[in-house]
Structures are given as structure tokens and as C-alpha cells.
Amino acid sequence: MMSTMQGIHVQGVSRHFDGVKAVDDVSFSLAPGETLALVGPNGAGKSTLIQLISGIERLSGGHIMVDGRRIDRLPPERIARLGIGRSFQTSRVFPALSVWDSVMLGTQARLLRREHGRFLVNPLYELLAGLLPLRGWRKKVEGQEAIVRETLQLFGDRLWPRRHQPAFSLSYANRRRLEIARVLAGQPDYLLLDEPAAGMNPTETGELTRLLLELRRMRPQLGMLVVEHKLSLVRSVADRVIVLNQGKVLAQGDPDHALDHPEVVEAYLGRVRTRPVSSDAHLG
Amino acid sequence: MIELFFSQVLNGLAIGQVYALIALGFSLVFGVSNLINFAQGALFMLGAFFAFSGVTWLGLPLPVAAVGSIALVTVLGIVLEGVALRPLENGPYIAPVLSTLAISIIVDQLAEIIWSPEGQAFPLPFEEVTFFIGGAYITSTDILIFVFGGLAALALTWFLQYSWLGRGVRATAQDRDAAAQLGVRTDNVRRLAFALAGTLGALSGILVALYFKSVFPQMGMPFALKGFAAALLGGLTSIPGAVVGGLSLGIVETLASAYVGEGYRDLVAFSLLLVFLLFRPQGLLGDSRLSALGGSGAASGSMPSTSLLASASSQRAAHRIIEMPAWGFLAAGLVLAALPLITQSSYVLQAVVYGMIFAMLSASVSLISGSLGVLSVGHAAFYGVGAYTVAVMGHTYGLPTEVALPAAVILTALVAVVASLPLYKLSGHTAALGTLAIGQIGFLVFMTWLSVTRGPMGFLNIPAPQFDLLGGLRLSAISHKFWLVALVAAVGLFLVQRLLDSEIGRAWRGIREDRLAAHAAGLPVRRYMLMAFAVSGALAGAAGGLFAYVQSVISPDSFNVHASLLLLTMAVLGGLGNLTGAAAAGFLLTIVPELFRPFAEWRMIVYGVFLLMVLRMRPHGMLGAR
Numbered sequence: 001m002m003s004t005m006q007g008i009h010v011q012g013v014s015r016h017f018d019g020v021k022a023v024d025d026v027s028f029s030l031a032p033g034e035t036l037a038l039v040g041p042n043g044a045g046k047s048t049l050i051q052l053i054s055g056i057e058r059l060s061g062g063h064i065m066v067d068g069r070r071i072d073r074l075p076p077e078r079i080a081r082l083g084i085g086r087s088f089q090t091s092r093v094f095p096a097l098s099v100w101d102s103v104m105l106g107t108q109a110r111l112l113r114r115e116h117g118r119f120l121v122n123p124l125y126e127l128l129a130g131l132l133p134l135r136g137w138r139k140k141v142e143g144q145e146a147i148v149r150e151t152l153q154l155f156g157d158r159l160w161p162r163r164h165q166p167a168f169s170l171s172y173a174n175r176r177r178l179e180i181a182r183v184l185a186g187q188p189d190y191l192l193l194d195e196p197a198a199g200m201n202p203t204e205t206g207e208l209t210r211l212l213l214e215l216r217r218m219r220p221q222l223g224m225l226v227v228e229h230k231l232s233l234v235r236s237v238a239d240r241v242i243v244l245n246q247g248k249v250l251a252q253g254d255p256d257h258a259l260d261h262p263e264v265v266e267a268y269l270g271r272v273r274t275r276p277v278s279s280d281a282h283l284g
Numbered sequence: 285m286i287e288l289f290f291s292q293v294l295n296g297l298a299i300g301q302v303y304a305l306i307a308l309g310f311s312l313v314f315g316v317s318n319l320i321n322f323a324q325g326a327l328f329m330l331g332a333f334f335a336f337s338g339v340t341w342l343g344l345p346l347p348v349a350a351v352g353s354i355a356l357v358t359v360l361g362i363v364l365e366g367v368a369l370r371p372l373e374n375g376p377y378i379a380p381v382l383s384t385l386a387i388s389i390i391v392d393q394l395a396e397i398i399w400s401p402e403g404q405a406f407p408l409p410f411e412e413v414t415f416f417i418g419g420a421y422i423t424s425t426d427i428l429i430f431v432f433g434g435l436a437a438l439a440l441t442w443f444l445q446y447s448w449l450g451r452g453v454r455a456t457a458q459d460r461d462a463a464a465q466l467g468v469r470t471d472n473v474r475r476l477a478f479a480l481a482g483t484l485g486a487l488s489g490i491l492v493a494l495y496f497k498s499v500f501p502q503m504g505m506p507f508a509l510k511g512f513a514a515a516l517l518g519g520l521t522s523i524p525g526a527v528v529g530g531l532s533l534g535i536v537e538t539l540a541s542a543y544v545g546e547g548y549r550d551l552v553a554f555s556l557l558l559v560f561l562l563f564r565p566q567g568l569l570g571d572s573r574l575s576a577l578g579g580s581g582a583a584s585g586s587m588p589s590t591s592l593l594a595s596a597s598s599q600r601a602a603h604r605i606i607e608m609p610a611w612g613f614l615a616a617g618l619v620l621a622a623l624p625l626i627t628q629s630s631y632v633l634q635a636v637v638y639g640m641i642f643a644m645l646s647a648s649v650s651l652i653s654g655s656l657g658v659l660s661v662g663h664a665a666f667y668g669v670g671a672y673t674v675a676v677m678g679h680t681y682g683l684p685t686e687v688a689l690p691a692a693v694i695l696t697a698l699v700a701v702v703a704s705l706p707l708y709k710l711s712g713h714t715a716a717l718g719t720l721a722i723g724q725i726g727f728l729v730f731m732t733w734l735s736v737t738r739g740p741m742g743f744l745n746i747p748a749p750q751f752d753l754l755g756g757l758r759l760s761a762i763s764h765k766f767w768l769v770a771l772v773a774a775v776g777l778f779l780v781q782r783l784l785d786s787e788i789g790r791a792w793r794g795i796r797e798d799r800l801a802a803h804a805a806g807l808p809v810r811r812y813m814l815m816a817f818a819v820s821g822a823l824a825g826a827a828g829g830l831f832a833y834v835q836s837v838i839s840p841d842s843f844n845v846h847a848s849l850l851l852l853t854m855a856v857l858g859g860l861g862n863l864t865g866a867a868a869a870g871f872l873l874t875i876v877p878e879l880f881r882p883f884a885e886w887r888m889i890v891y892g893v894f895l896l897m898v899l900r901m902r903p904h905g906m907l908g909a910r
Contacts, residue, residue: 080806092801105794109806130786
């Protein structure tokens, strides 16, 4: 019973924008420990699905369950506190905050959580903890600081030596890393990544691929939903692929099977190819 | 009965037409440059005065004087763009807003020097006639306003809708960079928007002068506030919205004045605006998308941010930040506490006491506008709640300080929390206009709640601080009050700095930098906003309470929109979000002008020029925004 409840279940979800069906009756599930890739041409509804799951856009129809709980009417911050972390297509990094502070903010929601129950600590207690060195609180903060240190060090020498710099001073690729680091520091059960490799060069894409594989090894229970155009990355990390086109599911299955489906190739490239799509060359 | 109602509606439509014109000028400028133009009121006032001078000094017939005045103010609109906006184009978003404010401070004061601060009769070129339609009546002036206002609005709509230049304006409002790529001269478009703001401002100024048959240098601000409110009601960037907003505001407030009481005219108008924003933050005809809420420049771009300190170029320059650790405030308080031992001059002590009170107030604004990132143009309301709490408790009920001062702190914190509720859904400049409404409501409550606040006369003889718990210790000498203020200010600022350095302060800054990312990271954004308002309110309440004790006389005039604007400029001058900067600016900018008391007339002009220079040279404030 429990095992069927676990995971993210997107059921018959639609999202219309003034008559345009960005997402049209889409259903799929993401199990804990699974990595699922959403691919499809621009405008297929991939990013909209992430917006819908994370609560930033509202559904026009259907529902979304997470670990047996309906989440599609909750505000984004509640959904995040239920263990769903996400990155954005354009990195959102709190520009003026230092790298360290930015990642610390990723852990703040956990800091506020009470030992038992799903409520947050009393705001008056939080204010008091801001003014006085309360031992219990300090210990929790130190715990989060340890997590932030570990997370930053996951990225080798990309972020850690720059931890005191403001985020706006980072390079484009480092800002993408910083955002992923912030999401990871929140220790989510599910991770939604919206085009994490967009704008990265091949070396950086390779580095990110290795990071995601490493993450799968370190956190075997982590469920990952990756929206990505770079099929090399998708083929390396995904257990399963869902191909979307014009808001509908076109094909799904294991990466090789789904990505080489003739309809998929046509939807993606506009023509039928004889060789399987394996490189990113089509992205120009 | 029904006749009275219709007469009021007609009357409301006439005054609403004026609001609509101001709102149009405001929306145009806001649309193309994403800027709250605080100088709109100054243009309005100049329009009325130039026409007045043309008639009385040069002996021109009114229509000629009016056309001349409109032409002149149109040119001044272009000058305003060149002085206030152009040099700060790539600076933080907040810099040009503050620079229009500086210009309005300078212009208003110059007008008082040139035309005298008193109101003067505006010559009517014709006998006023009253027409009766059934039982309802309407005056010829009403008709004049309605005809000219309506024609101007129609002409503007036609221009924007069908002319090439108008298309350029709309394209620039939608996406400046894209419009520039397509060959629209966006610089000229912006100049045009400011010119039109001048035209509409001058026209509405003249119509208002006709309506009230008088002109006075302070007429700009109240009408500018109504114009802002009308624009906000209509949806900020919507042209039909500005007209509908202006007319609705005119009708609502005229009806309020007829059926609730003349004194409640503005109170009802601003309260309804705030309640309305709770349910429809995008305004009547506005768009609910973030990009339409004036956040477009800030929310898109290569590095999304909702911060007021972000700039259109999306690149940020690193700047030096000078700030004290929390204990520095305790040390500063201790050092200042020695002053009464050195001098007994009540002039000096009084000046320093006010300096300390304004340090707290400026810090309180800095917390909201700098750390949390909600531009506050209404903080004087919180300051006033603190002062009135102490006045009522001390004077009316004779309660001791250990009750009255903490009560002022707690009550102001509560008021600030409730006041901030409508702001939650507003973003960027819309939120700033929301705080403006809060400030106005506060001021109008002090003015009209006669049984508690005693209205415009306020309180005289508020008793000196007295502590019953300390055996009835009375602090009546200024040196004794000095110690109380130094103690409260030092401890208050110390505590707030501790909070800013804690996890809470980090969350505030995160919300300021990117509200959406904060939501997505699971931060309880509303809770942090309420906490910020509570803390800021508590600090402002303490300052207000101390102010009542020190001054022993208070009246609503200390807590009007000018006080709010002054506090905001202090916080910006010090460096937004930098508590040391805010406190230092509040302290010094209160004490230094005291020394120039003999030049009182010129003081505000010097202040305005200083503000302009700092914005130009150190747009992040003297000690650097944090």
C-alpha cells in the first residue's frame, strides 16, 4: 500500500493559458530513487509541468499527489517544505547575497521545522533565537552549516573558494551550480531541475552529468525530474524518459527506446532520421 | 435625497477628472521608465502658479496664460527627465525615484520663496453659473473641468492608440530593449512621456486652481497622492484604468464627504484603496502578471531579482559597506550619554535627542525598505502611533512610563503588522504606493479621531516620563530625558542589528533579492514580512513615544507624508539595509540642519540638492547598502 503512495503522481494534469493548452491531460509518476527526464521541443510544456508541480502555476485540471498527499492547491513554499526542491530555467540566486548565505537560505525551511509535527517553530521563539544565543537553536544552525559546507564542496573548487563573494559576481555556469547547491542543501526528497545544463559548454555539461550521477549514488532515495534538451546528459542519468509534444505525452520508456521512437525524432527535429539521436549536435 | 446623490456624483466626476489627468501623467512615466514620479505634484503646482502669474503679474487673459503655462511646464517635464532620470539610468532602481523626490522638495520650497507660502486667490475670468438638471445641480466650473479633462484624456488615448509616436510609447512600455532594437528611439519616447506628464500636470493644476479659486505652493502633494491612488486603483500602467480609477476615486470621496462627513473624505478614499488592493492587487483594469506590476525590468533579465537596488543593466557593481557590529550601538549610546555631563546647553541636548530619535526612525525605515525591500513611504504613521499612545496614556490616563512606553512599542508593532497585510500581494513600486496609502490613513486617523487624538490641535502638556516602579522617578530636565532616549535608542538599535545578523535578517534579504526564489526555497515569506513590520513598527513606536515625552506637544503635522518622505531619504542616504548608515544619516541629518536654523527657508533646498548629489555619486548611500 505504502509503496504505491510514495512518489510524485501527476494525474490528468492540464494547464491552459487563454485557450492555449500548454499542458494537456498529462499523467506520469516519479518514484523515490528514480531519475525521470522530460524532453520535447520548445513549448512542449516541460517547464510548465515543473511550474505546476512546484505550485508556481495553478492547474486548470487534474491533480498532483506527493507521497499520498494532494499538493496542487498548496502555495509554493508549502510544497517546497514537503520535500520538493526545484531550480529555475533562468537561475534565481539572490544576487546580492553571498554564496554562503544563499545556500544557507536553502536550509532555512528545515531550520524552522519543529522536531515533531509539520508546523513551524513559533515566530516569537525565532525572534528570541535571533537575539539570544539559545543552545538548541544554535545546535540546529550548526547542523545546517555542516550540510551547507558539504554541499558546496560537492562542486569541487567551483563554489567553495567563492563562498564569501556575492552571487551576482559569479559566472553564468557557477550561478547554475549555486542554485542547484541551494536546492540540494534543503535536502529534498524530490529534485526538479529545469534545464540545468542550459548555456553550459560541453566540459561543464560533462561535469554536471557526473555530479548528478554522484548524487544518485549518494542519495539513492532521491527522486529526480530533469527537464533537459541535451540528450547526452539525459541518456547518461535518466532511468526513464517522457517525451512531450504540444502539451501531450508522445512517448515514454527507457531512454534509448523513447528517444529513438520515430514520432519523437520527427517531433524534435521536424523530420525522420535514420540514425539514433545521440549527440547534442542538433542543438546547433 | 436622490437629487443630492446625483449632484454629488456629478461633482465627484469633475474632481475625479482631475485625478484621472494626474494619474495619466503618472502612468505614462511609470509605463515607459518604471519610475514613481514624485515630482508630478510639483509640475501640477507649477502649472497653476505660472497661469496665476501670467494673469496677475503680466495681465494676460486666462486662456493665454494657461496655454503659456502648459507649454512651459511641458518643457520642464523634459528637463526633469534629463536631471532626475538620465544620469541614473544604470543605477539602482530606487535612485531615480528618490531623485524625483529631491526635485519635488526643491521645487516646492522655491515656490514658497517666490510666491510666498500663503494661498492666493485665483482670478476667475467668468461668473460662475449653476445649472439645475431636475433637482441635481452642477456648476460651470465643473463643466469646464469635465470638458477639458475629458478632451485631454480622449486626445491622449487617440494619440497612444493610433499615432506612430504613440505606438512607440506603448512598445517602449512593453519592452524597452526590444523597441530599441526595432528602431524606436526610446530616449525620445521617455522624454515624450515626461513632457506629456508635464502637459497633463499643468492642465490639471490650472483646472484645480479654477475649482478651488485659489493657488498655494503646498497644493502639489495632496493631489499627487490622489493621482497615485487613482493610478494604483486603475492598474498602474493602464491608460483607461487611470481614467476609471480617477473617476471612481472622485465619486467615492465626494460621496464619503457628503454622507460620512467632510473630514472623512480622504480617509475613506485611502482606506477603500487599501482594502481594494487586498482583493485585487493588480487594480481595476490592470494585469495580474508580475511583468505588468512594474517588476518587469527586475524580474526578467539575465539575473532575476526583485531588489530595489538591482539595476536595469542587470550588472551590479560591488561597493564598500561600512557598518558597526551590534555592540557598536551600545558603545555609541554610552559615549553620547556622557554629553549631558559636558554641556548643560538645552539647545545642544535637545538637538542631539532629536538626532537619536531620528536615528531610530531612519533605522526602522531601513529595515523595511532596505533589508526586506518594501519601499516605505508611510512610516510616519507608525511613528505617530507610538507618539499618540504615549500622549493618550500619559496625558489622558496618567499612566507611568513603564506602562506607556512598552505599550507604544507593542501597539505600534501590532498596527504595523495589520497595515502590512495588504502589502503582501503587491510587488515593487505597487507596494510603495500601498505604504503611501498606509501613511495617509495614519495621518488622517490622527486628524479625525477627535475623541482620542483630539484632531488637528493634538496634545499639549504631555507629562514628563515618570517611573512608578522606581519610586515615582520623574525625568523632567532635558538632560534626564536625554539619558532615557540614549538608553532606548542604543538598546533598540543593538537588538535590531542582532536580528539583521541572524537567520531572520538573512531571510529578509533573501526575500528582497528574489521573492519567487524565496517562495520556492520554502521560506514562509508572509511570516517574515510580518516579522519585519513588527520589529520595524516596534522601533518606530519607541521613537514616537520618546518624541512625545521629549517634545511634550504633538499634533498630526509631525506625522504627515513629508515626515515619511524625509525618513525614507535618510535611510537611502545612509545606505539601504545598512543599520549603521541609516542611524548615522538620521542622527546627522537631524542635528546639522538645526545649526542652520536662521536659514530655515533654504534648508530644504540644500537638503534636496545634497540628496541629488549623493544619488549621483554614491547611489548605494553614504555607507553602502547592504
